[in-house]
Amino acid sequence: MATTEAGIAPRPDQAGLTPLLEVEDLRVEFRTRDGVAKAVNGVSYTLHEGETLAVLGESGSGKSVTAQAIMGILDTPPGFVTGGSVRFRGQDLLALPDDERRAYRGRSIAMIFQDALSALNPVFPVGWQIAEMYRVHEGMSKKDAKNRAIELMEQVHIPAARERAGDYPHQFSGGMRQRIMIAMAIALDPDVLIADEPTTALDVTVQAQIMQLLADLQRERNMGLILITHDLGVVADVADKIEVMYSGRIMEQAPVHDIYASPAHPYTKGLLESIPRVDLKGQELSAIKGLPPNLTNIPAGCEFRPRCPYARDICKEQRPALAEVVPGRFSACHFAQEVLDGDIEPAQQ
Amino acid sequence: MVTSNPPSSDVVLEVDNLVKHFPLTTGVVVKRQVGAVQAVDGVSLQLHKGETLGIVGESGSGKSTLAKLLMRLEEPSSGKTYFHGQNIYDLQGKALRELRRNIQIVFQDPYSSLNPRMTVGDIVGEPFDIHPEVVPRGQRRKQVQELLDVVGLNPEHINRYPHQFSGGQRQRIGIARGLALRPEIIICDEPVSALDVSVQAQVINLLEKLQDEFGLSYIFIAHDLSVVRHIADRVAVMYLGRIVEIGSEAQIYEKPTHPYTQALLSAVPVPDPSVRGQRQQIILSGDVPSPANPPSGCRFRTRCWKATDKCAQEDPELTVRPGSDHESACHYAAVREDVVIQH
Numbered sequence: 001m002a003t004t005e006a007g008i009a010p011r012p013d014q015a016g017l018t019p020l021l022e023v024e025d026l027r028v029e030f031r032t033r034d035g036v037a038k039a040v041n042g043v044s045y046t047l048h049e050g051e052t053l054a055v056l057g058e059s060g061s062g063k064s065v066t067a068q069a070i071m072g073i074l075d076t077p078p079g080f081v082t083g084g085s086v087r088f089r090g091q092d093l094l095a096l097p098d099d100e101r102r103a104y105r106g107r108s109i110a111m112i113f114q115d116a117l118s119a120l121n122p123v124f125p126v127g128w129q130i131a132e133m134y135r136v137h138e139g140m141s142k143k144d145a146k147n148r149a150i151e152l153m154e155q156v157h158i159p160a161a162r163e164r165a166g167d168y169p170h171q172f173s174g175g176m177r178q179r180i181m182i183a184m185a186i187a188l189d190p191d192v193l194i195a196d197e198p199t200t201a202l203d204v205t206v207q208a209q210i211m212q213l214l215a216d217l218q219r220e221r222n223m224g225l226i227l228i229t230h231d232l233g234v235v236a237d238v239a240d241k242i243e244v245m246y247s248g249r250i251m252e253q254a255p256v257h258d259i260y261a262s263p264a265h266p267y268t269k270g271l272l273e274s275i276p277r278v279d280l281k282g283q284e285l286s287a288i289k290g291l292p293p294n295l296t297n298i299p300a301g302c303e304f305r306p307r308c309p310y311a312r313d314i315c316k317e318q319r320p321a322l323a324e325v326v327p328g329r330f331s332a333c334h335f336a337q338e339v340l341d342g343d344i345e346p347a348q349q
Numbered sequence: 350m351v352t353s354n355p356p357s358s359d360v361v362l363e364v365d366n367l368v369k370h371f372p373l374t375t376g377v378v379v380k381r382q383v384g385a386v387q388a389v390d391g392v393s394l395q396l397h398k399g400e401t402l403g404i405v406g407e408s409g410s411g412k413s414t415l416a417k418l419l420m421r422l423e424e425p426s427s428g429k430t431y432f433h434g435q436n437i438y439d440l441q442g443k444a445l446r447e448l449r450r451n452i453q454i455v456f457q458d459p460y461s462s463l464n465p466r467m468t469v470g471d472i473v474g475e476p477f478d479i480h481p482e483v484v485p486r487g488q489r490r491k492q493v494q495e496l497l498d499v500v501g502l503n504p505e506h507i508n509r510y511p512h513q514f515s516g517g518q519r520q521r522i523g524i525a526r527g528l529a530l531r532p533e534i535i536i537c538d539e540p541v542s543a544l545d546v547s548v549q550a551q552v553i554n555l556l557e558k559l560q561d562e563f564g565l566s567y568i569f570i571a572h573d574l575s576v577v578r579h580i581a582d583r584v585a586v587m588y589l590g591r592i593v594e595i596g597s598e599a600q601i602y603e604k605p606t607h608p609y610t611q612a613l614l615s616a617v618p619v620p621d622p623s624v625r626g627q628r629q630q631i632i633l634s635g636d637v638p639s640p641a642n643p644p645s646g647c648r649f650r651t652r653c654w655k656a657t658d659k660c661a662q663e664d665p666e667l668t669v670r671p672g673s674d675h676e677s678a679c680h681y682a683a684v685r686e687d688v689v690i691q692h
């Protein structure tokens with residue numbers, strides 16, 4: 001399928017190497033009372049050692065669900081993987097029985113969860129929860145595990161870590177809980193780290209420290225990082241390449257510099273234009289009008305069409321495949337080239 | 350002074366030296382108090398009608414605790430908050446219910462703040478149970494659907510449960526609920542940090558529109574300094590339980606005088622990969638001090654590049670400093686412009 005192969009072109013310098021992670025044509029649906037919600041509809045990407053892939057996209061576009069499917073922690077039922085593969089160093093994880101798969105979790109692929117509070121157990125002290133990782137996975141003694149846990153809390157800049165290791169999740173601020181989650185995710189030294197909004201609750205100075213910590217880990221251990229975030233500033237700072245998701249599909253994929261310089265998809269363009277800018281203070285922010293499609297009833301044609309300022313007749317009839325626009329850049333828009341060149345006017349309404 | 354101080358009749362909320370200390374205990378079975386987390390330690394501020402006060406600052410500096418104190422979801426250790434001239438910590442019964450109607454909060458965490466066993470319709474409509482006088486029973490469903498529509502959710506999804514929505518969608522549910530009772534003040538605790546920039550723009554436009562329409566006052570807590578800059582009229586910067594600098598949006602963003610504010614502004618990531626690594630960023634060295642054991646004198650001194658002996662001995666007051674026209678709590682407050690965000 002051209003649609004999916006387009007998404008897995010390796011970086012030239014990495015060509016020939018087995019990627020760390022290859023997601024191919026991944027599909028996930030939720031069978032709910034209101035119908036079948038198609039949350040992930042053929043997502044493909046590759047991640048190499050030491051690489052940072054940023055995943056951007058509308059809230060509800062399937063970023064977290066994709067990550068959950070990769071991790072094997074999908075809420076099943078109602079969620080089901082209905083197609084595709086997730087290969088870690090060539091091994092298809094989706095083909096493994098549960099118990100074998102579990103061995104990859106935390107060690108090979110770890111995840112920082114978006115909802116820090118609900119991912120932490122409210123009835124155990126946070127230090128204990130981190131230490132538990134070392135006891136269970138590495139068979140450390142209680143004392144060693146506790147000391148490692150405190151070290152890790154210090155590494156993620158929790159003040160007075162030793163004194164506060166016995167505190168419960170609700171006693172920490174939002175940003176502190178987020179850092180506890182980060183500590184748990186990096187505890188076992190994973191090869192791939194999926195960071196789902198890892199710094200949203202952090203002030204920018206702590207955010208800078210955490211991103212630095214992740215960058216160091218990445219360099220030292222050649223870790224691959226999948227960064228799911230809404231923060232276009234952070235993405236500009238750290239990403240190698242970007243995937244932009246909408247309605248469960250990848251709409252655009254490109255190296256970081258290219259996307260910011262000239263987006264090749266109207267949705268990406270809309271996103272970049274929504275960033276608040278100093279010179280626009282006092283004015284209404286530019287926003288993409290309308291709502292994302294209902295996933296139980298995705299319209300024919302381009303998923304973005306009802307909100308797209310450039311939509312033409314063809315957009316209603318044909319769903320654009322993710323295709324290469326210029327070498328290394330992919331976009332799922334019938335007018336990708338025109339959007340890229342800035343050579344298209346909004347359609348008459 | 351550049352900051353216009355509107356006549357005091359304009360003040361809807363006045364916070365006077367608010368303090369909240371949480372006891373710190375050890376021992377699993379027998380708890381023993383070994384100290385206190387000084388989450389909020391002497392905060393004073395005013396909120397005017399129709400204005401947006403942005404609050405930014407260190408994670409763990411007490412912003413959410415302050416928000417909860419203002420809502421009276423927490424009781425202060427000391428200090429007062431006046432709402433239309435009445436100290437809210439004295440209110441009881443009907444007067445307290447009235448207060449809770451007039452001050453609403455939209456929470457930071459769109460996951461844990463919504464009851465997973467209630468439908469969206471029940472969540473958004475719940476305030477009407479407590480305040481049945483606002484909307485007649487027969488009108489409720491329609492009103493809830495209107496609210497969902499206002500915040501950009503599909504009104505047909507009224508019977509769904511929170512887990513069926515994405516993080517950003519859940520945040521809009523919280524905003525719809527906050528709006529239900531048409532309050533005077535809405536405290537937004539990171540209302541848009543879970544949203545993508547385009548939805549974020551919608552929500553901010555929405556908040557601004559509602560403000561114009563109903564004369565709402567907002568306290569807007571956020572980590573995204575560009576967003577705060579866009580929406581706020583005035584900005585307070587918090588560090589370790591205290592306000593270290595406060596002024597108009599232009600004063601804080603263009604003429605910051607406190608070293609912490611300057612460090613904060615310098616760390617804002619720029620949405621432009623071509624300037625990666627080129628910005629001069631002030632790196633704060635030193636550990637983040639524990640709020641249970643804050644440094645003597647200036648609380649920022651352990652991480653401040655300007656600190657002297659004086660800073661360890663004398664607690665700098667939040668006051669207008671020479672060479673600038675807004676309040677700053679630094680002995681050596683001085684305008685610094687090279688950290689200003691250019692984009």
Ligand SMILES: Nc1ncnc2c1ncn2[C@@H]1O[C@H](COP(=O)(O)OP(=O)(O)OP(=O)(O)O)[C@@H](O)[C@H]1O
Pocket residue numbers: 030032037039057058059060061062063064065066075078079114295512513514515516517518543545
């Ligand atoms: N347990 C579930 N049951 C039913 N639908 C679900 C469930 N979990 C997720 N969904 C749906 O799947 C879609 C994708 O959700 P997902 O959490 O991946 O979004 P996201 O891109 O991570 O958004 P955000 O940026 O807001 O976190 C959403 O429309 C959501 O409503």
Ligand SMILES: Nc1ncnc2c1ncn2[C@@H]1O[C@H](COP(=O)(O)OP(=O)(O)OP(=O)(O)O)[C@@H](O)[C@H]1O
Pocket residue numbers: 170171172173174175176201202203371372386387388407408409410411412413414415457640
């Ligand atoms: N219930 C509690 N018990 C003990 N300590 C608490 C409690 N609630 C908050 N704290 C502490 O008070 C301090 C301030 O927390 P608060 O949540 O107000 O910070 P914040 O400024 O909102 O941070 P963030 O930006 O990370 O959300 C933190 O040190 C926190 O651990």
Ligand code: SF4
Pocket residue numbers: 607608609647648649650651653654655656657660665678679680681682
């Ligand atoms: S008072 Fe001293 S320690 Fe505090 S910010 Fe100013 S210079 Fe730094």
Ligand SMILES: [Mg+2]
Pocket residue numbers: 063064065114196515516
């Ligand atoms: Mg998500």
Ligand SMILES: [Mg+2]
Pocket residue numbers: 173174175412413414457538
């Ligand atoms: Mg908070």
